[in-house]
Amino acid sequence: MPHLPSHARVVIIGGGISGCSVAYHLAKLGWQDIVLLERKQLTSGTTWHAAGLVGQLRASQNMTRLAKYSADLYTRLEAETGLATGFRQCGSITAALTSERKEEILRQASLARAFGVEVNELSPAEVKVLYPHLNTDGVTAGVHLPLDGQADPANIALALAKGARSRGARIVEQVKVTRVTQANGRVTGVDWVSGAEQGHIAADLVVNCGGMWGRDLAAENGVTLPLHACEHFYIVTEAIPGLGQMPVLRVPDECAYYKEDAGKILLGAFEPKAKPWGMDGIPETFCFDQLPEDFDHFQPILEMGVNRMPMLAEAGIHTFFNGPESFTPDDRYYLGEAPELGGYWVAAGYNSIGIASSGGAGMALAQWMHDGEAPFDLWEVDIRRAQPFQRNRRYLKERVSETLGLLYADHFPYRQMATSRGIRRTPLHEHLKARGAVFGEVAGWERANWFARDGQEREYRYSWQRQNWFDNQRAEHMALREGVGLLDMSSFGKIRVDGADALALLQRLCANEINVDAGRLVYTQMLNARGGIESDLTVTRLAETSFLLVVPGATLQRDLAWLRRHAGEARVTIIDMTAAEAVLPVMGPLSRALLSRVSPHDFSNDGHPFGTVREIEIGMGLARAHRVTYVGELGWELYVSADQAVHVFETLVEAGADMGLRLCGLHAMDSCRIEKAYRHFGHDITDEDHVLEAGLGFAVKTGKGDFMGREAVLRKREAGLTRRLMQFRLTDPEPLLYHNEPILRDGQIVGQLSSGNYGHALGGAIGLGYVPCRTPGEAPEEMLASIYRIEVAGQSFAAEASLAPMYDPTLSRIRA
Structure with missing residues (x-):
């Protein structure tokens, strides 16, 4: 029988690299009474068969910060623990085969510069010099990250476990957690079984690092942890004579990555349509198991691989491997305390980047648990973004068949998921669809992003350039600016x-x-x-x-x-x-006239001032009219009970027909809000962004008495701002901004855009982004006196900068 304590401060469930990293980092913070329980053996499940690629560049600054931390940690672990991690910084190359992929990787290179990651853009000839075995036919460009690397995943996990043990953590194998116990909305401990023995450990905190087992374990406590296993394939060749150490190579247009390992080549795949696994549960005996080979499934990747890497034609295949990995509905892992249950923490669902991510994720989670708040903005991977319906297994099975392939698909802006759609629909969904709506999805909600014209195809044609809906967005945008538009924001x-x-x-x-x-x-x-x-x-x-x-x-x-x-x-x-309730924003200079046609109430400034709410009659129904706007125009948001929403919608559409009322989508709302410099949570404002530096001091009333954050506001006012959120407009009307493009101040990169869109009324691409002050409290006029440029895919473009909204800075249109 394992000798287990009756009480622990924290029990960590799962002995893969994620669980070992959490244990290591909590122990490093000085925590005592840490217990990690592993159902079989450390690294079994997924960690042991991971490819071990350690890339530093991620899609955001903080995810890059975590990946860079992982790489740094893995270089130190061997000296600290005496266990070889196999980590070497051999660099990585991504090769593009299309003009669109070239644009993507050049934008990634710009991003790397903004994040302080060493990067080199490569011509096809330079790719060939760095990777001589590559057939460069069709290669349009490459990007080289010299400090990327590869490692031995199992040994890293074991080194982390050893480091945790040396600081007092208890790590016990062959003990399965059968249940997390709870009372009064908090965890109380875990029940365990080992062979014929069973018992209970009372615990203050529990961390679910259960990987592909994590979802079902979480569900027993009503915790939403949406992930599902997929089959992941790779082959390893026989030894190839004379094959020296090589950079990791990614050819995403062929769904493939290549890793040199001990004189052999590992070729792995992220195929467009993956094979979910474990729909009927994971076998109790599953440990260091492989899944059945499926050569037919892998063959298209291998055929492209032999063409791209001709040496593969001569090399024998030593291993054909198929093993399960966890994937999530949005290709991002889960970290943090579950909203449903106090003290229940999660670190799981790594979407094939678990080795690169777990070092940093374990550090961040441990610090979060220690301090009671995240060390920096982790919203991208926060467990609280998960929607309760997403624990549905059929939904997950369909969705993860797509998300695995999206890792190497073109990461086009505005890309929409194709699977598991139509789950959450507003009462107006079919009515919008009948009028040309093209939908996107957020948190499971189907939302009209733009409206197709009669005869226009109702789907996205993705590109880094102007997409097929650009003119539709312009028409909707200008209707909101010059006439009247109607939106459906019932997903609020x-x-x-x-x-x-x-x-x-x-x-x-x-x-x-x-x-x-x-x-x-x-x-x-x-x-x-x-x-x-x-x-x-x-x-x-x-x-x-x-x-x-x-x-x-x-x-x-x-x-x-x-x-x-x-x-x-x-x-x-x-x-x-x-x-x-449904929400129907009626926005634009003619919104007052339209509402006056369908309601007997007074919509004048005296009768219904900005910032007020009242019940109105509309058509033959009732609504609550909120005079507020997210597009920067005169307007009202109508809150209507779901059963009356269609009636109110039809009433408005009929009354607005001769006024040019236009149905508008989310893309137009976003382009209008960015012209007005309205902030977007998760992009422009996060839990890491100080409210004063975000330019939102007007909404802070320190004189009202105590409130959370008041002292931090007073301290910042006293010390002066260290950065400011600024608005930028490219003077060249052609380039497009999305977000993360580097900001150059007087020729030096100082930050990156937090969001971007096209300002159809302002005549150019608009971005928001934070600019550091050169001295605390640097005067606004000094900041504006600088010369600003924005880098887009390696080219820099002149930009006007402003601290006030470029569109209607006096609020005259909103209060008209």
């Missing part, structure tokens, strides 16, 4: 907070003044102790003890968790009302 998260302590709770969590008259709407942020932005929302006071919070659809679970975590014993009820 809607939270009711009611009760005797509702005002007190919201006053403590929100930075703006919430003690307003009933019928008033307040734009505000919820801050953390650092002054960072945890939530961006509007709060409407419906009655003395009733409030409606409206948040982005993607952050609903996060915001609910934040409210519930801080409510404590307060006398409040917090209810998700999202599906109960």
